Amino acid sequence: MQLSRFTDLGLRALMRLAISDRAQERVTAKLIARQVNASENYVAKAVSRLAELGYVESLRGRTGGIFLTPAGRSTTLGRIVRDLEGDTEVVECQGVNPCPLASACRLRGVLAQAQRAFYAELDNFTLADLVDRRTVELLHLPVFPGMALVDD
Template identity: 40%
Template sequence: MQLTHFTDLGLRVLMYLSHPEPHRPPVTISEIAERFDVSRNHLVKVVHFMGQQGWLLTTRGKGGGLALAQAPDAYRLGTLTRILEGATELIDCAEPPCSLRGRCQLKGLLDKALVAFFDVLDEYTLADATASPTHEVIVMLHQWRPQA
């Protein structure tokens, strides 16, 4: 299984926001896009979706920015990934129609594996994913300034 780019960006945004630097302007979408070298337009869609989920606090306009809506230990990685992926199954036997449909064990095995995947991720939080040494890298990303 490979996570979508949407999920990858969503998790990166949440990780980046998990360790805000005190006494600095709020984090912006442009800042995150620059730090991770990703499309700002695509990031806008991801941030909008996460704001709708209630995961982010977003403030528009001058002085606006992004922040986590809750503490990092409140975000379960399995729940985040499940919702970002929109995944309910790994394969769809109906489209395109499979001639093994109804007499195949593979679909059930893959469904069970997907549940196990999310269950394992649910054992961990965003705080776990951003503990040392990841924490130090996130702090460095916050401090990084582009060269003129």
């Protein structure tokens, strides 16, 4: 299973925001795009969706920026990925070109079981589990006192 580029950028944006201190730093889609080596337009679309889902707050203006919400900090990665990917099946058995094996095939069930296991594993983690001092160093950011980071 491969995550979409949209989900990848959404997760990168959340990871970047997870190491931000709202009082110390103004983070924008442009900054995130530069730091995670992605298109500003794609990052902005991902951030917009994350805001709709309640994982980030986006404020306009001179003192604005993008900020991680408490829900963004505490929600599991499994829930975030489900929300960004849409909880759809791994394979499309019906549709425009339906599979002739669909009525007797067990592949669909096996893939659905694997997908549930994938999400169940991601449900064991939050953003805090993904970022550490090395993440901060790679982004060339200062470490602020009280920053909640996983030790290496």
